Amino acid sequence: MKPLPPFTTLQAFESAARLGNFTHAARERSLSHGAISRHISSLETWCGQQLFERNGPQIKLSPAGKALQMRLAEPLQQLYGALGTNHRPLRQQLYVFSLVSFASTWLIPRLARFKGLNPHIDLKIVTDYSMTSLMPDTPAVALRFGFFESDGLIRHRLFSEVRLAVASPAWLTQYGNDPTNWPPEQMLRHTDSVWPARLKAANGSAVKFCAAGGFEFNDGLLTLQAAIEGLGVAWTRKRLAEPALRAGTLKIIPHTEIDADKAYWLAYRAELGDHLAIVAMRDWLFTEMLNP
Numbered sequence: 001m002k003p004l005p006p007f008t009t010l011q012a013f014e015s016a017a018r019l020g021n022f023t024h025a026a027r028e029r030s031l032s033h034g035a036i037s038r039h040i041s042s043l044e045t046w047c048g049q050q051l052f053e054r055n056g057p058q059i060k061l062s063p064a065g066k067a068l069q070m071r072l073a074e075p076l077q078q079l080y081g082a083l084g085t086n087h088r089p090l091r092q093q094l095y096v097f098s099l100v101s102f103a104s105t106w107l108i109p110r111l112a113r114f115k116g117l118n119p120h121i122d123l124k125i126v127t128d129y130s131m132t133s134l135m136p137d138t139p140a141v142a143l144r145f146g147f148f149e150s151d152g153l154i155r156h157r158l159f160s161e162v163r164l165a166v167a168s169p170a171w172l173t174q175y176g177n178d179p180t181n182w183p184p185e186q187m188l189r190h191t192d193s194v195w196p197a198r199l200k201a202a203n204g205s206a207v208k209f210c211a212a213g214g215f216e217f218n219d220g221l222l223t224l225q226a227a228i229e230g231l232g233v234a235w236t237r238k239r240l241a242e243p244a245l246r247a248g249t250l251k252i253i254p255h256t257e258i259d260a261d262k263a264y265w266l267a268y269r270a271e272l273g274d275h276l277a278i279v280a281m282r283d284w285l286f287t288e289m290l291n292p
Helices: 007-019 022-029 033-047 063-082 100-117 169-175 220-228 238-247 276-288
Strands: 052-055 058-061 092-098 121-127 140-145 153-159 162-167 187-190 198-200 206-208 233-237 264-269
Touching (some): 007 033, 022 033, 058 063, 063 276, 092 100, 100 121, 100 140, 100 220, 121 276, 153 276, 162 169, 162 220, 162 238, 187 220, 220 233, 220 238, 264 276
Parallel strands (some): 187 233
Antiparallel strands (some): 052 058, 140 264, 162 233
């Protein structure tokens, strides 16, 4: 069995992989740029794989380099702990994929608490309306609402959801709580949240709707903003509406709440289930679920 690479070589690789720059890694390790480059070349020879893709002065981790970075993170941290040093936790990067609406209304107001507990984890928040595939060998989690392909993923159900109708106080003064009095052209539409065929009227009877004909938006927050501006009544998710409900800019219309058939999920690739940054995010989310 061939000897392991020197610890200084592993430290040089960890710094270069985390910082994405040999010069910055050299400064952090108090070495020359050439010394960092030699350490990396030595490690690549030992591994028999190219760990960085080089394009002039620009470098980025190769797939093999990303895999090695993840495998080294926990052992290096444990080694520092075993030696009883005060070395800060190795910096890690974690991608968080989310809808804009959920990130704005639930995630961002809580991120300071996550950072306070995990100052060594650098989060990259990525928002998109499509179900982005999680990349192999890249620490990432997805916060998703609804149904999605789960092959190769570990999933945790986070929250259930309620759908309901909301409107501004001024709109309700004009049109009231009774769905029988709502003009179809004032019923705002969210592409992903179709109005139900029926709702209860004020007297408890079921009201069958004509087709909603109000403005349509592909973003839940824009739909709510239109309702806040008095453009109509919105059919939405309660969790999205909560900030506006607390502020009093929107009100829930009585008897409209319906349990949604979808839920919020945390998902990540199964082979990365033990990654320290993913474990930290998972455990923090479970704690935050107690403070919805």
